[in-house]
Amino acid sequence: MTEEKKPHHQPFPDDNGEAQQAATSYTMVDPRFRNIYFQFYKETYKPSVIDRKTKELIAIAASLAAKCQGCLEGHVKKALKFGATREEISEAIAIAIGVNAAAIVDLTDIAADNMNIKLY
Numbered sequence: 001m002t003e004e005k006k007p008h009h010q011p012f013p014d015d016n017g018e019a020q021q022a023a024t025s026y027t028m029v030d031p032r033f034r035n036i037y038f039q040f041y042k043e044t045y046k047p048s049v050i051d052r053k054t055k056e057l058i059a060i061a062a063s064l065a066a067k068c069q070g071c072l073e074g075h076v077k078k079a080l081k082f083g084a085t086r087e088e089i090s091e092a093i094a095i096a097i098g099v100n101a102a103a104i105v106d107l108t109d110i111a112a113d114n115m116n117i118k119l120y
Contacts, residue, residue, distance in 0.1 A: 025070075053082040060089060061096040 026034050045055060056079035063071035079089055112118055 051082075053079060053084050053088075056082055057084060057088060057092040060092045061099070064093065064096040065100060 029037075045052065050058075056075050059075040060072060060079060063069075063075055076089060079092075
């Protein structure tokens, strides 16, 4: 028996502010809130002081921090579309790794202070 693969959800709108696969994503979000989110998303990707490639590299790191696989895949595709190199994408990923590692150290430092313990 073969398993039918479900279409991957799209947790963010496309460049036009629309969900690319509306039938499989946002199914539990009231349309008025979905529309507010889409408008906000669209606004953040309009031309501004940060170029689009840089915005996508930031979004890659944010997607990793938020643990959003659909976001990550979509933003990697968009980063490539807007001219990001493999090296730039890899560096954005490395930065996310570093920030997440620092977050773990921060949490353990706070826990040690709260519990008044030091293991080393």
